[in-house]
Amino acid sequence: MSTKKITVTINGETRSAEVEPRLLLVHFIRENLSLTGTHIGCDTSNCGACTVLLDGRSVKSCTVLAVQADGKNIVTIEGMAQGAQLHPLQEGFKEEHGLQCGFCTPGMIMRAADLLAHNPNPTEEEIRWGISGNLCRCTGYNNIVKAIQYAAEKIRDTGRESIPFTTHHPTETTA
Amino acid sequence: MFCNTPKEISGMGHGMKRKEDARFIQGKGHYVDDIKLPGMLYMDIVRSPYAYAKIKKIDASRALAIPGVLAVITGRDLEKYNLHWMPTLMSDTQMVLPTDTVMYYSQEVCAIIATERYIAADGVAAVEVEYEPMKPIVDPHKSMDPNAPILRPDKGKTDNHIWHWEVGDRNATDRVMANADIVVKEQIYIPRIHVASIETCGCVASFDPVEGKLTMYMTTQAPHAIRTVVALVAGHVGLSEEKIRVVSPDIGGGFGGKVPVYPGYVIAIAASVLIGKPVKWIEDRMENLQADSFARDYHMSCELAANKDGRIQALRIKTLADHGYTDAAANPSKFPAGMFSIVTGSYDYNTAFTEMDAVYTNKAPGGVAYRCSFRVTEAVHAIERMVDVLAMKVGKDPAQLRMENFIKKDQFPYKSALGWEYDSGDYHAALKKAMDIIGYDALRREQAEKRQRGELMGIGISSFTEIVGAGPSRHFDILGIKMFDSCEIRVHPTGKAIARLGTKSQGQGHETTYAQIIAQELGIPAEHIQIEEGDTDTAPYGLGTYASRSTPTAGAAAAIAARKLRDKARKIAAYLLEVSEEDLEWDVNKFFVKGAPEKAKTIQEIVFASYTNHPLGMEAGFEATHYYDPPNLTFPFGSYICVVDIDKETGEIKIRRFVAVDDCGNIINPMIVEGQIHGGLTQGLAPAMFEELIYDEDGNMLNGSLMDYLVPTAVESPKWETDKTITPCPHHPIGAKGVGESPTVGAPPAIANAIVDALSHLGVTHIDIPITPQKVWNILREKGMVETV
Numbered sequence: 001m002s003t004k005k006i007t008v009t010i011n012g013e014t015r016s017a018e019v020e021p022r023l024l025l026v027h028f029i030r031e032n033l034s035l036t037g038t039h040i041g042c043d044t045s046n047c048g049a050c051t052v053l054l055d056g057r058s059v060k061s062c063t064v065l066a067v068q069a070d071g072k073n074i075v076t077i078e079g080m081a082q083g084a085q086l087h088p089l090q091e092g093f094k095e096e097h098g099l100q101c102g103f104c105t106p107g108m109i110m111r112a113a114d115l116l117a118h119n120p121n122p123t124e125e126e127i128r129w130g131i132s133g134n135l136c137r138c139t140g141y142n143n144i145v146k147a148i149q150y151a152a153e154k155i156r157d158t159g160r161e162s163i164p165f166t167t168h169h170p171t172e173t174t175a
Numbered sequence: 176m177f178c179n180t181p182k183e184i185s186g187m188g189h190g191m192k193r194k195e196d197a198r199f200i201q202g203k204g205h206y207v208d209d210i211k212l213p214g215m216l217y218m219d220i221v222r223s224p225y226a227y228a229k230i231k232k233i234d235a236s237r238a239l240a241i242p243g244v245l246a247v248i249t250g251r252d253l254e255k256y257n258l259h260w261m262p263t264l265m266s267d268t269q270m271v272l273p274t275d276t277v278m279y280y281s282q283e284v285c286a287i288i289a290t291e292r293y294i295a296a297d298g299v300a301a302v303e304v305e306y307e308p309m310k311p312i313v314d315p316h317k318s319m320d321p322n323a324p325i326l327r328p329d330k331g332k333t334d335n336h337i338w339h340w341e342v343g344d345r346n347a348t349d350r351v352m353a354n355a356d357i358v359v360k361e362q363i364y365i366p367r368i369h370v371a372s373i374e375t376c377g378c379v380a381s382f383d384p385v386e387g388k389l390t391m392y393m394t395t396q397a398p399h400a401i402r403t404v405v406a407l408v409a410g411h412v413g414l415s416e417e418k419i420r421v422v423s424p425d426i427g428g429g430f431g432g433k434v435p436v437y438p439g440y441v442i443a444i445a446a447s448v449l450i451g452k453p454v455k456w457i458e459d460r461m462e463n464l465q466a467d468s469f470a471r472d473y474h475m476s477c478e479l480a481a482n483k484d485g486r487i488q489a490l491r492i493k494t495l496a497d498h499g500y501t502d503a504a505a506n507p508s509k510f511p512a513g514m515f516s517i518v519t520g521s522y523d524y525n526t527a528f529t530e531m532d533a534v535y536t537n538k539a540p541g542g543v544a545y546r547c548s549f550r551v552t553e554a555v556h557a558i559e560r561m562v563d564v565l566a567m568k569v570g571k572d573p574a575q576l577r578m579e580n581f582i583k584k585d586q587f588p589y590k591s592a593l594g595w596e597y598d599s600g601d602y603h604a605a606l607k608k609a610m611d612i613i614g615y616d617a618l619r620r621e622q623a624e625k626r627q628r629g630e631l632m633g634i635g636i637s638s639f640t641e642i643v644g645a646g647p648s649r650h651f652d653i654l655g656i657k658m659f660d661s662c663e664i665r666v667h668p669t670g671k672a673i674a675r676l677g678t679k680s681q682g683q684g685h686e687t688t689y690a691q692i693i694a695q696e697l698g699i700p701a702e703h704i705q706i707e708e709g710d711t712d713t714a715p716y717g718l719g720t721y722a723s724r725s726t727p728t729a730g731a732a733a734a735i736a737a738r739k740l741r742d743k744a745r746k747i748a749a750y751l752l753e754v755s756e757e758d759l760e761w762d763v764n765k766f767f768v769k770g771a772p773e774k775a776k777t778i779q780e781i782v783f784a785s786y787t788n789h790p791l792g793m794e795a796g797f798e799a800t801h802y803y804d805p806p807n808l809t810f811p812f813g814s815y816i817c818v819v820d821i822d823k824e825t826g827e828i829k830i831r832r833f834v835a836v837d838d839c840g841n842i843i844n845p846m847i848v849e850g851q852i853h854g855g856l857t858q859g860l861a862p863a864m865f866e867e868l869i870y871d872e873d874g875n876m877l878n879g880s881l882m883d884y885l886v887p888t889a890v891e892s893p894k895w896e897t898d899k900t901i902t903p904c905p906h907h908p909i910g911a912k913g914v915g916e917s918p919t920v921g922a923p924p925a926i927a928n929a930i931v932d933a934l935s936h937l938g939v940t941h942i943d944i945p946i947t948p949q950k951v952w953n954i955l956r957e958k959g960m961v962e963t964v
């Protein structure tokens with residue numbers, strides 16, 4: 001099968017690869033780039049475990065082709081902490097016990113990052129609707145809502161960006 | 176609540192933040208699909224589009240022509256090695272791959288082995304299979320018709336009956352029923368559902384031809400049991416148990432669905448052994464929903480007898496269990512219907528009889544537990560619904576009727592009509608607390624007013640008794656292996672520890688809670704106790720995590736192993752302080768001399784001495800192991816109250832409030848317990864209102880993807896309100912009972928009772944779950960409440 005060269009910026013780093021046009025973005029991220037924090041939970045774009053940020057908006061990476069991400073800026077769960085400093089959402093999920101098995105957690109966090117970037121002070125109902133494209137089977141959602149509220153407050157208090165690496169763009173270099 | 180260690184130590188009762196979270200929140204969890212081994216191949220599976228068909232021909236030539244497709248494995252290939260069949264955990268048999276007939280929709284037909292994931296999928300699409308479809312049995316009620324096809328002639332069967340099981344006194348129950356003032360009856364169906372953990376099942380089978388060793392990375396809740404099963408199934412081809420290592424990495428939710436051995440695992444092993452390279456198989460969501468073990472599917476005829484005041488006198492239940500094409504449940508061997516005989520519930524009466532017949536149909540095999548202890552959910556739903564039906568019949572408030580029938584606190588230990596010894600309980604206190612929190616009396620007044628105005632509002636109660644922690648070895652085994660569990664603790668010279676256990680966390684937070692148990696007993700900070708599970712080469716043998724058994728079994732083993740170490744610590748402290756052991760007293764993390772507290776040795780000093788200055792004649796080091804065989808099961812309980820508002824124009828059901836009061840005995844980590852209750856409540860809401868696996872008359876599954884199988888989101892899931900009572904378990908070393916499944920068991924009848932209650936003035940006594948707006952709207956229309964066009 002023919003391949004196409006794509007270049008993306010992922011978590012602030014520029015990476016290029018030859019990929020089949022049919023390759024899903026989630027497989028590109030997990031297999032080609034070995035960033036396995038982004039998970040796969042379904043085949044129908046319902047569970048949201050594969051959510052990443054594409055040019056600052058949350059997308060389900062099982063529903064995007066890798067070639068569609070060419071020239072774009074991707075942030076995954078691995079790009080959320082700044083060194084040893086956790087992102088407020090990561091902190092919130094731990095502090096408020098917003099996770100159990102952890103499988104949906106990266107997708108939830110990436111979706112919530114988009115939510116808070118566009119609505120810094122959401123109501124509980126806005127949070128519940130905001131994450132309704134992401135399924136969790138362990139927590140019953142109460143504490144996920146609290147985790148996002150925790151992060152919203154922290155982001156408002158500290159002025160930290162909800163989405164890191166938003167100013168980075170792909171360059172011509174090859175990874 | 177029991178909590179007597181400082182936060183730095185974080186023993187029992189501390190809401191310690193979870194140790195495992197650091198990796199999960201940073202995308203550094205290690206799940207099976209994250210494993211990549213050198214030379215690894217990928218497997219994908221061709222599945223049947225028919226529920227029942229002869230395989231006339233499998234033509235793999237086009238698949239094999241695809242570059243990168245290395246092999247196509249059929250049942251005929253496995254037959255050469257006698258690997259085409261395998262035992263189920265219920266001593267039934269199941270095809271690994273068929274040689275001539277497929278028995279259910281989405282059954283494995285053959286497997287493709289390829290160099291890449293996408294190429295394996297191309298191979299699946301290129302295989303041509305010629306089938307001769309046959310008329311399947313879909314309705315279990317028709318399974319025993321005289322003219323029904325015999326589905327399991329391979330077992331020498333002459334009908335489709337699997338087993339009959341009964342318990343209780345049939346004659347006495349018949350007598351009481353015949354003479355009772357009141358007998359209420361309902362047909363209750365608990366539909367087929369699926370655990371749908373967010374991570375599907377999968378494995379990497381890695382056979383090393385030089386060492387002759389198989390390493391099996393897989394999503395299993397019971398790694399040791401799997402190792403033994405693999406040794407039993409594949410022993411004849413040279414896989415002996417010391418050459419098998421099962422590694423269960425991080426698991427993305429289990430809920431019972433990751434207990435069985437699925438054909439895909441066995442095919443992957445066979446492929447790895449034959450080819451000599453690692454083989455990865457990760458099922459997709461549709462395969463997961465359509466072919467992996469289902470839960471429930473019980474058709475129950477329920478009768479409850481009482482005197483005219485509503486005092487319960489007897490219970491009789493006859494159940495038809497649809498197991499699909501093979502009994503692939505995961506119950507203890509002697510309990511084909513699991514713990515269903517907990518069905519007498521939280522009530523005091525001494526006459527009951529329950530019988531059950533299991534049958535084969537052309538559906539996927541099962542059934543596993545869906546976050547409950549072996550069929551307890553079915554049992555609790557039956558009794559909690561029937562108690563409400565009785566309350567309606569006698570015209571009593573369902574809370575009052577429950578209070579009048581509960582087993583009283585001073586009756587424990589209580590022998591139930593079907594033979595269980597309930598160890599402890601205070602059912603009145605739990606229901607009273609739930610009623611106080613929700614404002615029960617005011618809600619009933621509001622409901623009466625709303626009814627006057629024609630508005631629909633309902634209040635539902637569920638006062639459940641669970642039975643978990645399997646289990647005592649005299650009764651409980653899986654394939655003959657007794658259901659003990661184990662813990663091995665090693666404390667290093669600097670006073671830091673590692674503990675390994677025979678269970679396997681799938682989100683329960685074992686890395687934190689087991690550390691807290693050991694911290695409680697030894698005074699070593701929980702932060703410095705590393706917990707390891709899931710690697711059969713290193714962990715002591717255990718039966719795994721399901722049926723809320725981890726805390727009742729392995730948690731107890733951890734406490735007792737730690738106590739063995741504390742006994743050793745006392746000896747060393749006596750030696751170091753030059754006093755007799757009797758002169759010493761323990762306080763949190765040190766032994767001190769009675770009457771002279773300044774003369775003390777901390778656990779760290781004692782451990783160091785065990786490596787550097789141990790008494791002559793004493794074994795050096797600081798290690799202990801315990802295999803814990805529980806004397807009884809544990810009986811968590813609780814009372815839940817749900818309030819619903821129903822839109823009478825659309826049938827839409829809104830849960831306004833849901834209060835859950837749980838009693839799981841002494842609490843290890845209140846944050847984790849509350850989190851488990853929240854999650855279990857949403858998994859109780861799911862079958863109550865949304866989830867059901869639906870088949871058409873040809874045996875096709877109609878909703879086998881997450882587009883159509885409705886797992887609740889944050890929008891459907893209400894804001895849960897939780898509280899607790901604490902009745903310590905009298906026979907467990909730390910007084911704990913287990914909690915993860917109570918809410919899944921207790922929530923469905925509370926929700927169903929609330930919805931039925933909202934419609935009870937219209938003469939509605941029962942609605943099968945899932946109770947959807949459509950079902951409610953149809954009832955409202957029948958009752959003339961909705962204007963139809």
